[in-house]
Amino acid sequence: MxxxxxxxxxxxxxxxxxxxxxxxxxxxxxxxxxxxxxxxxxxxxxxxxxxxxxxxxxxxxxxxxxxxxxxxxxxxxxxxxxxxxxxxxxxxxxxxxxxxxxxxxxxxxxxxxxxxxxxxxxxxxxxxxxxxxxxxxxxxxxxxxxxxxxxxETPASESLDYALQPVEADLTAAAQIELNPAELEGELTVAGLPPLPPEQVYVLWTILAPDAPFTADSKGAILTETFNTNAQGNVTESLVLPEAYQTLAQVAAIGITVESADAPQAHQGSPILLTDL
Structure with missing residues (x-):
């Protein structure tokens, strides 16, 4: 057996x-x-x-x-x-x-x-x-x-880098933005952007997708940061990002304009540096 x-x-x-x-x-x-x-x-x-x-x-x-x-x-x-x-x-x-x-x-x-x-x-x-x-x-x-x-499935937890390109050919400035969507933090580095007079400021805008469920201005943008450059045209700014960055599909682009220092939120200027997401 x-x-x-x-x-x-x-x-x-x-x-x-x-x-x-x-x-x-x-x-x-x-x-x-x-x-x-x-x-x-x-x-x-x-x-x-x-x-x-x-x-x-x-x-x-x-x-x-x-x-x-x-x-x-x-x-x-x-x-x-x-x-x-x-x-x-x-x-x-x-x-x-x-x-x-x-x-x-x-x-x-x-x-x-x-x-x-x-x-x-x-x-x-x-x-x-x-x-x-x-x-x-x-x-x-x-x-x-x-x-x-x-x-x-959640690559947004990693740091992401974007280069903002000049909209006009005669502008030689360059800007780099680093995003951390998980922490809603970022850093903006600008080089070669002429300093502005005291009555003006540069404004970094978060431009939302059309169906994004967030409050924006008439141009579909959220004011993210105001800044100016030093005499050499350079600056590095720490950023606090809007909640829209937690889902990158809700952000269409990032741009920089020149605005009035008294009312930067009026968003009267056109983009001089821009990148699509």
């Missing part, structure tokens, strides 16, 4: 479920003595059983429920066919004496002593354990891959 026979499988399952008789336990000890690797199978069965009890109740899918019901309906007829009692009674006494002992012929008699409903429950539990193991593996895999997926 090899370790792949149903009798040995039933003995191992009976050991884990603590349903073996003394004779069956002794027979299993013989198997273990001949093949110590069977202990690994016992450990695996025990771990599977413990995992099943530790797993929260999960409603099985329809296909699993159908498999359990089908297995339950099939068990009573299989059990009846496997019983040898009626055939044994019909044999002459001489032939009956020649039959193997109960221990040798029925090493898994505990299974035959159990009612059909208990066998059905055991089979259903085995199927459920296998399904729950697969389901838990999928949950663990989803949990392990979730951070990577989130990072891929």
């Amino acid at each position: 090899t370790d792949s026979t149903p009798s040995l499988d039933l003995l191992l399952a009976g050991y884990v479920l603590n349903t073996l008789s003394q004779e069956e336990a002794a027979l299993l000890e013989q198997y273990l003595a001949a093949d110590p690797t069977l202990q690994e199978r016992i450990d695996q069965l025990q771990a599977t059983l413990e995992a099943a009890y530790a797993t929260p109740e999960v409603k099985p899918p329809p296909q699993l429920r159908m498999a359990i019901l089908a297995a339950t309906e099939a068990l009573p007829s299989q059990q009846t066919e496997a019983l040898p009692s009626q055939q044994t009674e019909a044999l002459p006494s001489q032939q009956t004496e020649a039959l193997p002992s109960q221990q040798e012929a029925e090493p898994a008699s505990w299974a035959r002593r159990l009612p059909a409903w208990q066998l059905a429950f055991g089979l259903a539990a085995a199927i459920a354990i296998a399904w729950l193991g697969i389901d838990n593996y999928r949950l663990r895999l989803a949990k392990e891959t979730a951070p990577t997926e989130i990072a891929t």
Whole structure:
């Protein structure tokens, strides 16, 4: 009898479920003595059983429920066919004496002593354990891959750089803006932009997309920062960004205009530096 026979499988399952008789336990000890690797199978069965009890109740899918019901309906007829009692009674006494002992012929008699409903429950539990193991593996895999997926879907959490280009060809200035949408912070660096007189200021505008749900001026823009340059035409300004930057699709462009220092929010000037997002 090899370790792949149903009798040995039933003995191992009976050991884990603590349903073996003394004779069956002794027979299993013989198997273990001949093949110590069977202990690994016992450990695996025990771990599977413990995992099943530790797993929260999960409603099985329809296909699993159908498999359990089908297995339950099939068990009573299989059990009846496997019983040898009626055939044994019909044999002459001489032939009956020649039959193997109960221990040798029925090493898994505990299974035959159990009612059909208990066998059905055991089979259903085995199927459920296998399904729950697969389901838990999928949950663990989803949990392990979730951070990577989130990072891929939300690039706005990274710092982004944009170069503002002159609108007129005769302007040689350059401007660079670094955005951190997650923190709503940024930095503006300007070079070669002539300083303005005291009555004027440069204004950095956030130009919204047409359907963006934020309050803007008549030109669809939000005043983001006012600044002036030094004698060399350079400046670096820290920025506090509007909430629209948390979803970059809501921002269409960024521009710089020249406005009145007394009312920069009037937004009378046209862009001199501009970039689309």
